[in-house]
Amino acid sequence: MPIHHLLFRRTFSSTVRREATYGFIGLGKMGLPMARNLRQKLPKDDTVYVYDVNTSATAAFAGEFTSGVEVAESVAEAVACSETVITMLPEPSHVASVFSAIAASNPPPPPSGAQRLFVDSSTIDIRTSLSTSRLVASPAIAGAFVDAPVSGGVVGASAGTLAFLVGCPPELLERVEGVLAHMGSRILHCGKPGAGLAGKLANNYVLAISNIAVAEAMNLGLKLGLDSKVLKQVINSSSGRCWASEVNNPVDNEAKGFAGGFGTPLMLKDLRLAVKAAQESGARLEMAERAEGVYQQVVEKEGVKDFSVVYKWLKEAK
Ligand code: NAD
Numbered sequence: 001m002p003i004h005h006l007l008f009r010r011t012f013s014s015t016v017r018r019e020a021t022y023g024f025i026g027l028g029k030m031g032l033p034m035a036r037n038l039r040q041k042l043p044k045d046d047t048v049y050v051y052d053v054n055t056s057a058t059a060a061f062a063g064e065f066t067s068g069v070e071v072a073e074s075v076a077e078a079v080a081c082s083e084t085v086i087t088m089l090p091e092p093s094h095v096a097s098v099f100s101a102i103a104a105s106n107p108p109p110p111p112s113g114a115q116r117l118f119v120d121s122s123t124i125d126i127r128t129s130l131s132t133s134r135l136v137a138s139p140a141i142a143g144a145f146v147d148a149p150v151s152g153g154v155v156g157a158s159a160g161t162l163a164f165l166v167g168c169p170p171e172l173l174e175r176v177e178g179v180l181a182h183m184g185s186r187i188l189h190c191g192k193p194g195a196g197l198a199g200k201l202a203n204n205y206v207l208a209i210s211n212i213a214v215a216e217a218m219n220l221g222l223k224l225g226l227d228s229k230v231l232k233q234v235i236n237s238s239s240g241r242c243w244a245s246e247v248n249n250p251v252d253n254e255a256k257g258f259a260g261g262f263g264t265p266l267m268l269k270d271l272r273l274a275v276k277a278a279q280e281s282g283a284r285l286e287m288a289e290r291a292e293g294v295y296q297q298v299v300e301k302e303g304v305k306d307f308s309v310v311y312k313w314l315k316e317a318k
Contacts, residue, residue, distance in 0.1 A: 018112055019045050019047060020042065020043075020047075020084070021084070022038065022042070022082050022083075023051070023072070023086070024038065024048055024051070024078070024085075025051045025086070025088070025098060026087055026094075027050055027052040027057040028090070029154050030153075033157040034086070034157050036061070036158075037158075037160040037182055037183045038086070038183055039065060039069060042182065046068060047068055047070055048069050049070045049072045049078045049082050050062070050070070050072065050078065051071070051074065051075055074105075075098050076101060076105030076107065079105065079116070080107050080108055082110060083114050083117065084118075084119070085116065085118045086118075086120075087122060088121045089120075089122045090122070091124065092124040095120060095128060095129075095132060096131075099118075099135055099141075102141055115143060115144055116141070117143065117144050117172070118141075119146050120132065120145065120146070120147055121149055123204070124197065125197070125276055126201075126277055129147045129167075129197055130194050146176050146193070146196075147166070147167040147195075148164045148166045148167075148176065149196055149199075150163065151203060154261075156184070157183070160185065162186075163187075165190050165195075165199040166187060167190055167193045167194050168189070170189075198277070201270065204267075204270040207244065207267070208267055208291050210244045211244040211307055211308060212291055212310055213244075214240075214245045214249070214250065214311075215310040217235065218249070221234075228251045244308065248261065249308070250312070251311070258308060258312065259305070261307070261308070263306070264295060264302060264304060264306075265304060266307075268295040268296060271288065272292065275292065295307070297313065298310050301313055
């Protein structure tokens with residue numbers, strides 16, 4: 001059944017408050033808790049229109065709320081009903097195909113008449129993001145597009161404490177912050193369009209390398225006879241301390257079978273995106289090729305696990 005959109009509703013006072021309408025596309029591991037926080041923190045009269053190719057994800061989400069959530073039957077419908085649209089999709093190809101479907105649907109102006117704002121929080125390459133931004137600005141969509149990838153993982157998405165790395169013109173920032181504050185606790189304006197992704201890819205390059213270094217160092221220390229707790233304490237009290245050693249230590253994760261967390265294929269994807277960005281910008285990356293080989297082999301041998309499973313792979317390597 002098509003969704004009816006309500007434009008205005010009278011509140012108890014004599015003023016007229018316009019309902020805000022949001023589209024959320026991609027209710028996966030990250031998108032689901034983000035959409036949940038958005039819905040929970042919005043005024044109850046606002047509506048969140050959700051869409052995912054996985055219809056059981058949207059049905060389950062809608063089942064969590066008695067009102068204020070509508071399941072859209074298509075991307076086009078989610079967009080047509082909303083003045084702000086958030087996308088949280090896996091890879092560049094998904095973002096490109098969703099936005100070409102939006103352009104093909106030639107969406108009507110949003111219910112409020114304001115310029116429609118698209119916030120893409122997917123981690124994708126800068127080139128795809130910029131071409132999507134141009135498509136959104138074209139007459140077919142006539143909206144504004146912002147890249148706002150996140151840091152903080154599923155834990156941060158669930159707690160509403162994500163860091164958003166935002167690339168947008170300064171005049172859009174206030175509006176963007178108003179949306180993202182429902183899902184995160186830090187909003188870093190990195191610069192012009194594409195800058196949020198530049199920050200994200202640079203950060204995740206550090207993560208890719210430091211995770212391997214911690215795995216190697218823990219393996220080395222244990223082979224030298226150190227107790228794992230002692231070694232962890234040494235590194236985390238010394239200059240080797242980093243997120244991979246302190247928060248996501250592989251020895252701790254081993255006890256949980258490396259379940260959940262930041263998946264090995266996502267790490268490989270982000271590393272490849274950083275390599276592509278480096279090639280395009282002429283930045284030299286010395287460690288990238290080696291690291292890519294490691295993650296490729298880890299994905300093949302260990303499958304989808306927390307990326308600290310590199311430690312297990314190293315320990316078992318002949
Ligand atoms: P996911 O695969 O769990 O979820 C993606 C969702 O998008 C799925 O529900 C899928 O059905 C849906 N989808 C795919 N194609 C679609 C389409 N055409 N239309 C509508 N829905 C579609 O991925 P995730 O872990 O939620 O990650 C999403 C993005 O966030 C990725 O770019 C990832 O790199 C980034 N990210 C993930 C994490 C993490 O810890 N998982 C952390 C930071 C950033």
